[in-house]
Amino acid sequence: MATCPIGFHDRLRRAWSDSGSLLCVGLDPVRSRLPPPFSDSPSGLREFCCAIVDATADLVCAFKPQAAHFAAEGAEEQLAEVIAHIHQSWPGKPVILDAKRGDIGSTAALYAKEAFERYGADAVTVNPYLGEESVRPFLEYPDRGVAVLCRTSNPGSGWLQKAPAADPAYLRVAAAAKDWNRSGNVLLVAAATYPEELAKIRAAVGAMPLLTPGIGAQGGDLQQTLIAGLDAAGQGLVINASRSVLYPEAEGKELGGTGEAYGAAGQEFAAHSRAAARRLRDEINRLIPAPSSLGLS
Amino acid sequence: MATCPIGFHDRLRRAWSDSGSLLCVGLDPVRSRLPPPFSDSPSGLREFCCAIVDATADLVCAFKPQAAHFAAEGAEEQLAEVIAHIHQSWPGKPVILDAKRGDIGSTAALYAKEAFERYGADAVTVNPYLGEESVRPFLEYPDRGVAVLCRTSNPGSGWLQKAPAADPAYLRVAAAAKDWNRSGNVLLVAAATYPEELAKIRAAVGAMPLLTPGIGAQGGDLQQTLIAGLDAAGQGLVINASRSVLYPEAEGKELGGTGEAYGAAGQEFAAHSRAAARRLRDEINRLIPAPSSLGLS
Numbered sequence A, B: 001m002a003t004c005p006i007g008f009h010d011r012l013r014r015a016w017s018d019s020g021s022l023l024c025v026g027l028d029p030v031r032s033r034l035p036p037p038f039s040d041s042p043s044g045l046r047e048f049c050c051a052i053v054d055a056t057a058d059l060v061c062a063f064k065p066q067a068a069h070f071a072a073e074g075a076e077e078q079l080a081e082v083i084a085h086i087h088q089s090w091p092g093k094p095v096i097l098d099a100k101r102g103d104i105g106s107t108a109a110l111y112a113k114e115a116f117e118r119y120g121a122d123a124v125t126v127n128p129y130l131g132e133e134s135v136r137p138f139l140e141y142p143d144r145g146v147a148v149l150c151r152t153s154n155p156g157s158g159w160l161q162k163a164p165a166a167d168p169a170y171l172r173v174a175a176a177a178k179d180w181n182r183s184g185n186v187l188l189v190a191a192a193t194y195p196e197e198l199a200k201i202r203a204a205v206g207a208m209p210l211l212t213p214g215i216g217a218q219g220g221d222l223q224q225t226l227i228a229g230l231d232a233a234g235q236g237l238v239i240n241a242s243r244s245v246l247y248p249e250a251e252g253k254e255l256g257g258t259g260e261a262y263g264a265a266g267q268e269f270a271a272h273s274r275a276a277a278r279r280l281r282d283e284i285n286r287l288i289p290a291p292s293s294l295g296l297s
Helices: A008-019 A044-059 A067-071 A076-089 A105-118 A155-161 A169-180 A195-205 A222-229 A268-287 B008-019 B044-059 B067-071 B076-089 B105-118 B155-161 B169-180 B195-205 B222-229 B268-287
Strands: A023-027 A062-065 A096-101 A123-126 A145-151 A186-190 A210-212 A237-241 B023-027 B062-065 B096-101 B123-126 B145-151 B186-190 B210-212 B237-241
Touching: A008 A145, A023 A044, A023 A268, A044 A062, A044 A076, A044 A268, A062 A067, A062 A076, A062 A237, A067 A076, A067 A096, A067 B105, A096 A105, A096 A145, A105 A123, A105 B067, A145 A155, A145 A169, A145 A195, A155 A169, A155 B169, A169 A186, A169 A195, A169 B155, A186 A195, A195 A210, A195 A222, A210 A222, A222 A237, A222 A268, A237 A268, B008 B145, B023 B044, B023 B268, B044 B062, B044 B076, B044 B268, B062 B067, B062 B076, B062 B237, B067 B076, B067 B096, B096 B105, B096 B145, B105 B123, B145 B155, B145 B169, B145 B195, B155 B169, B169 B186, B169 B195, B186 B195, B195 B210, B195 B222, B210 B222, B222 B237, B222 B268, B237 B268
Parallel strands: A023 A062, A023 A237, A062 A096, A096 A123, A123 A145, A145 A186, A186 A210, A210 A237, B023 B062, B023 B237, B062 B096, B096 B123, B123 B145, B145 B186, B186 B210, B210 B237
Antiparallel strands: none
């Protein structure tokens, strides 16, 4: 091609710097948890997500819409509209489509087409169980990110991902990801719930960005996560929070004074989400050690 | 619940017996390979698949539509219509949705809802990399099948699936699948391209049905597959063929005399597909050893 597209890692680094945030908000709209009037609106998933996006965009480095939440009710069009809204209103804010696709050859190429061409996602999550043939078609979009599942947040995953102890699958995935990263566009999904393993992944992959779920509702410890997962520049992590930002009912008492735009329409939920995102962003930034103390610089 | 739904294994056994066939036709509609007029029709994916279904239904035990082929062009509605057509026109013929979903908890439950409620699939393929939490929500539909990826057909998969040699992941998945099979609704995906491993899977899981890709375009040997994979009753395999039946241009010379219904409308493609499916079904049935010689009875 005539021009060399900017790699996904570079776009992500720019987003980290521009936002001053490692926080990513996961867009997991659950119909039964939506506030009115979204709960009853046919396009409520889109409307809710766009309101959350607009309320939190300046606080985050990325957004991560989750495909099943739209697919379960046949709302693919709303997913596409949410992504288009982010691109239009918040240019430069990467959209990581959480779809965890995994198939081979021409079928994997169609999943890549779905994520990158149909939805216009900047990155997509991919499952490595079928090996390199399931990742390669995604890599053929050099300007898009491919976030390969490595060490996931749930306890039942160790059975496959941590075996055998001497050469666990998750570290083999990490090593393979370095090979796959020729275009600077591979990430690994490495959960906050296993900080020791997160540290081993960081040691294995150098500065490769890690997409890190498990903070918040799943109980991962933020300080341990940062110590284990930051890169030498004090970045390197896309720390995802979904439910704790989208549905912060229990923790949304103190709004922090920025909810004016929403309060008038009775949409306090967005101010609550903004407050939750801001608390989490601030807590992350407060806990980030100075680069010199990371032991990696 | 008041009535006990018939388990998926029982429905599959009935389909094997009723059809006298272990063949499953995979519905992988590739826009650029569709014959006219389907190639130019907005609903061409559905029309092509329904024509293939009607041309081959009496020759097969099941159909396996592949999700990415519809998702890449935003044709989810056509996928739903194909599945509805099979249920309406060919009741009792199981539909295995090939989506290879893999996520945990409430997200996995939404993927199960997508497959079983939105699309009405009888079974769905699932990726085990995230462990039991990613399979359990599907198991909560006791009358639906859950086909867990075990040993896939592609060479690049051995790296994860066959490690470590002494206790390979694919055999750990097979052992787990026996635990997950309380409702008689778990299958394993075990490819024809690795007959030695297929035999080990069969030995590990007894009569559990295996969904077996890799015949045809991918080069799996049919006779070795049958020797390795049949159960003690001479059944137990859902042998999938997609491209070799859908696009049999190179092998479709001899039609076998049953294409009358399609020739009149210029739709010889369906007769070619029917001929390809019949050849494969007949070849499978010719190669099935008598039950007493299987060494498993």
